[in-house]
Amino acid sequence: MEYLPDSNSRYKDVGYWDERYRREESFEWFGDLSKFQHLLEQHVKKDDAILILGCGNSSLSFDMYQRGFRSITNVDYSSVCVETMASRHFDCPGMTWLKMDVRQLEFPEGTFDVVLEKATLDAMMVDERDPWHVSTETANLLHQVLKEASRLLRPAGRFISITFAQPHFRRRILARREYGWSVVQHSYGDGFQYFFYVMTKGEALSPEDQALEKRLLESEDPQAVVPREEPDSEDYLSRICL
Template sequence: MMSTLPEANQTYGTKDYWISRFNQENVYEWLVDYQQLKAHLAENINQDDTILILGCGNSLLGEKLYNDGYRMIISMDYCENVVGNMSLHCDSCKSINWLTMDATNMTIKDNCIDVVLEKATIDTFLVGEKNLWSLSPSSIEKVDKTLSEISRLLKPDGKFISLSFNQPHFRGKLYSNDKYDWRIKSIDTIGVNFHHYLYVIQKGLSQTESADYYVYQPPAITTIKSEETIEEREENDIFAINLDN
């Protein structure tokens, strides 16, 4: 059973919403299921890698990975109830390491994780934003703390794999800060009717090995002089067209 959808997207960014939802809902798979990700993950993750699933929620991602031979899996979420529920979901889940942690302050030692994997966890940090061209200071701070933590615990050649709603011209710049000591290795589009974006980011990657992405500028906002009405402006624009060119 799934809980009632929130009235506003901002609710997705609150812990109370998730605790309530996880008390009502057994499993739910955000964005895409494991089969759609399987080949992409196999290209970037070795079966003996230590994998941290960030904001695991009630997804079956960890369970599916374990059943495919990936044995060193840590699933973490900041909601204690979902960590408890999912750890008992199946026999495979009982063999996964489960932790209750906040992504902005993780109790994991430095340089010990090969791969950090997340599906839409960082997206939830931005649900209250009205303009992705210009993020609020609070969102920038939360994302920065999380990415700094991911960078800290990754091994020198470790990877951060992120599946997001956000297109590269928004997310690429956010992920490309030199302070994290990594570069974007690849950006893949997943989905047919609705596209999602899979970012593979690797520490120690050279500039020549990194993926290119477009950085668009927000559209210019044209202001109208206070003494000029909208109708007058539209009329003036029409007569300003040069038909000789």
């Protein structure tokens, strides 16, 4: 595989992504918009202010733009990615590209109606080996990102997470009262399923999710990671060592 790194840890290295984005035109994790458009349009309105975390060189935001979503802010920590994508889509008013760290985003509280991530959280877990536990470092990283997503949402705003992580793993991470949102899951895909999680700001966790959080906190084990799967032809997910 032309862009496959020699170790999972490279996926956390901005230098790897800078070099990849210099050579790679585009890549889609978990399928393009057509695969989950029916779900997106149920939860995102055309006039929503949208933030995409870890946008990469995916065509997702441009595909959304073409379908009438016209207020889209894209952030990534690779300056090469941001410069390339901004140049590529310079003629799309209302769509912006910014270099930022998703752990500490430079926007005021309550800026967006929708915060969306597609495989960004998964990329942060590439060094994890145990499908039920994550390292303290990774747990803290995920917590920082989720707190930022919650902070930036307006009342009734939605955080959307698109992933291959099954509910019994991912809900353990998402379902926390501290974030101030509910968690609802959907799935898409033929054969292999991907998951489309919607967290709505200001809604309470379900009784089941509250019970899950309570059990995890009582066991002092609130962390979890995704299981190993191999859905894509070129995908860091297929190289996670578990």
